[in-house]
Amino acid sequence: MSMTAEEIKDNAKKYVLQSWSRQGGLNPLAVEKAEGIYYYDFDGNRYSDMASQLVNLNLGYGNADINAAIKEQVDKYCYIGPSIASEPRSTLAKMIVDLLPDTFGKVFFTNAGADANENAIKIARLYTGRKKIFSRYRSYHGSSFGAGNLTGEPRRYPLEPGIPGFVKFFDPYIYREPIDFASEEEATKYYLTKLREQIIYEGPDSVAAIVMETITGSNGIIIPPKGYLPGVRKICDEFGIVMICDEVMAGWCRTGKMFAFENFDVVPDLVTFAKGVTCGYLPLGGVAVSTKIAEYFDDHLLSCGLTYSGHPLACAAGVACVNYYTKADIPGNVNKVGKVLADILDEFREKHSCVGDVRHIGLFSCVELVKDKATKEPLVAYGKDPEGIMPKIIGMLKEKKFMTYSHENMIFICPPLIITEEQLREELAKLDEVLAVVDDTFI
Incomplete structure (x- = not known):
């Protein structure tokens, strides 16, 4: 007999120790199905996997x-x-x-x-x-x-x-x-x-x-x-x-x-x-x-x-x-779509006051966030984020169904290597919107 979304979440919180987390405040997403670069919750909401889970799901979900x-x-x-x-x-x-x-x-x-x-x-x-x-x-x-x-x-x-x-x-x-x-x-x-x-x-x-x-x-x-x-x-x-x-x-x-x-x-x-x-x-x-x-x-x-x-x-x-x-000529797709990723991230570096640097090669990239472009002061100090700024930013992306992770003062964009240019542009528009909020809120 299948479990409901709430039963899955409740059992996960009750019985599973989740890595790299304080266990008390966890509210894990229950996933019902997944295909391509997307996964879906039990309410039918579609989430875009812009980190290939742990940068490992290179070929996406459901590869036949x-x-x-x-x-x-x-x-x-x-x-x-x-x-x-x-x-x-x-x-x-x-x-x-x-x-x-x-x-x-x-x-x-x-x-x-x-x-x-x-x-x-x-x-x-x-x-x-x-x-x-x-x-x-x-x-x-x-x-x-x-x-x-x-x-x-x-x-x-x-x-x-x-x-x-x-x-x-x-x-x-x-x-x-x-x-x-x-x-x-x-x-x-x-x-x-x-x-x-x-x-x-x-x-x-x-x-x-x-x-x-x-x-x-x-x-x-x-x-x-x-x-x-x-x-x-x-x-x-x-x-x-x-x-x-x-x-x-x-x-x-x-x-x-x-x-x-x-x-x-x-x-x-x-x-x-x-x-x-x-x-x-x-x-x-x-x-x-x-x-x-x-x-x-x-x-x-x-x-x-x-x-x-x-x-x-x-x-x-x-x-x-x-x-x-x-x-499937995956390297060919990575080089083609990776060029689009590089161009857009380079634009973000010029456009957003919170973006100190972007680094990219293929579909392996990150955005480094700063308080001040001139001094390069990181948005959060190395090994410290007492106000939980980065989780808040990742949370804003999650609200837009853009799923990724952060480490230190960086946001990672490492989507499945099967992603199309159209899909990438759709998701990076969401990141653009969130970075604008960061400009206004945390800088």
């Missing part, structure tokens, strides 16, 4: 190819252990390796992005025999204990005091840098010089890996300046450090390329992925490993293991999903 692949695999078998060869697991691993540069050789499958990053740093430490891991302050790599220590932003605080050996460095966040760089190249030189200096101070022979979101995701869509990632690659090569690109959010066509690092003329040693590999239809993540590192484990123990590594149902979904990216 993915649904059919899951159903077909259910009729064969739903589960078989990681040590047994499984057709969907083997097929997906080969597909992923074939999509990556020819330096890559194998895939270790995980359940999600956090444990992909956990296992990537473990692989790097096993391979190098070193212990220290560098990652950036404005980063989110997961909330499990290892991935949470890898994370740089405030969501790591509940895990502190943390694990020894995790070292943080600063992102190339040019908008917030007090130095007035003459060019991106000058900024790159500065940031790389400081990173190299820090590695020397930490002892290069002790550093196993440098881990970076290829494009910083929920901490601001920070796009690396020209030459930055190749420069990090050069530092890694100089000191024998493993370069790990976290593509959990930025991968799978989000930037208009299959993987975000393809935009920057660089090849990492390890690539972590999740989210868009199945678009959330089933949980799956993984670590793609270079052939050189994979061959190391021919004669050395790979001390990594998960009961659901390469779950057959998830891998079947992944095969259908990855095929669909090519079949």
Whole structure:
């Protein structure tokens, strides 16, 4: 017997602990159905998913190819252990390796992005025999204990005091840098010089890996300046450090390329992925490993293991999903509609007094809100929003059925990659209206 909307909400509030929330004031939306870029409540109201849920529902709701692949695999078998060869697991691993540069050789499958990053740093430490891991302050790599220590932003605080050996460095966040760089190249030189200096101070022979979101995701869509990632690659090569690109959010066509690092003329040693590999239809993540590192484990123990590594149902979904990216020319749509997104957001930066900066690549974008364009004072302070300003702004968008999230002083616009230009323009008009209210209310 089906539950009513109120029964669903009541049970959710009574029995479910919701992530990243104070539980007392929650009023979750009960969803009845979903299709394309939209989902619907039990009263028939249509909501536009402008964040692809958690920037993972790249192909939207109700994709027939993915649904059919899951159903077909259910009729064969739903589960078989990681040590047994499984057709969907083997097929997906080969597909992923074939999509990556020819330096890559194998895939270790995980359940999600956090444990992909956990296992990537473990692989790097096993391979190098070193212990220290560098990652950036404005980063989110997961909330499990290892991935949470890898994370740089405030969501790591509940895990502190943390694990020894995790070292943080600063992102190339040019908008917030007090130095007035003459060019991106000058900024790159500065940031790389400081990173190299820090590695020397930490002892290069002790550093196993440098881990970076290829494009910083929920901490601001920070796009690396020209030459930055190749420069990090050069530092890694100089000191024998493993370069790990976290593509959990930025991968799978989000930037208009299959993987975000393809935009920057660089090849990492390890690539972590999740989210868009199945678009959330089933949980799956993984670590793609270079052939050189994979061959190391021919004669050395790979001390990594998960009961659901390469779950057959998830891998079947992944095969259908990855095929669909090519079949439907998703990168083509991302580049076409992403140009419209970029143009409109650039207009918002000029039009609205509350918009300090906008950053975008493909359908991966955010609007950074400020109190003052000249001083760049953020609308809410880093790690603090005592008046609940950002939730109020997200609430205004929700009233217009524009569904997204905020982090710090930023609003994210990362819609499903199947969105049309017409749909995008319709939704951005709602954002325009809300930003006008912010101009008048909070500035």
